[in-house]
Amino acid sequence: QSVLTQPPSASGTPGQRVTISCSGSSSSVGSNVVNWYQQLPGAAPKLLIYNDNQRPSGVPDRFSGSKSGTSASLAIGGLQSEDEADYYCAAWDDSLDGLWVFGGGTKLTVL
C-alpha cells in the first residue's frame, strides 16, 4: 500500500484539461516538496515537476503542479495523445528516520 494516495486512473479527450491528485500526510506532503514523474509505456520514469510546481527544461507548460496542505495536484492542459502514461507523485517523509514515499501511480488514458 502506497503512502501517498493517487487515483488509479484518469482520462480525458484531446484538448481537455485533466487533474491528478496526490494525498499525503503532515509528515510528507504537508512538510516537504512534491515531485511528479511521468512514465511512458515501456520506459523509465522521467522528471515532470519538481519542488511542487517547477518544470524542468523541455517540459511543456501544459504541465503544472500545485500543493495545498497535505495534498498536491498535477494538471495537464491541452491533453495530447502522447500524454498517455503513468504519473507518480513523490515526497520525502519525516517519519522515523526519514524515507522517500511514492504514490501508487495514476494511469492516464487519452480517449
Place this chain on the structure above:
Amino acid sequence: QVHLQESGPRLVKPSETLSLTCTVSGGSITSSYWIWIRQPPGKGLEWIGYIHYSGSTHYNTSLKSRATVLVDTSKNQISLRLRAVTAADTAMYYCARMIVPGAVRRAWFDPWGQGALVTVSS
C-alpha cells in the same frame, strides 16, 4: 548531459544476492547523491537506498537491512547488493541521480537509467 546505465545479472536464484552496477557518463559521480529505486512488474515505485559520493548512505528499512549501496568514484559507478532475495524482489531496478538543493528532503530524481529487469527464480 548525464546518462545512467544499469548492468548486471538478470536472473538470480532465491536466497542468493542480487548485484547491479550503475555507470554514470557525461558527468562526475562526485557531483551528487545517487539512488536505487525498483518497480515490480505492473506495480508502483519503491525506493531502496541512496548514497552520497562521500559514501554516506540511507536505506529503506522495509528491506530489513538486506540492501547495500556502494560508490566507486574511480569508475564513476554506484552498485547495489540485495541479499537473500525471494520472488518478491523480482522487479525493474532503476538508478537515478538525486539533485539535492541544500537538503535531501527537497531533492528530486533526474535523470533515471533505463532500468534492469531482474527476475528471482530457481
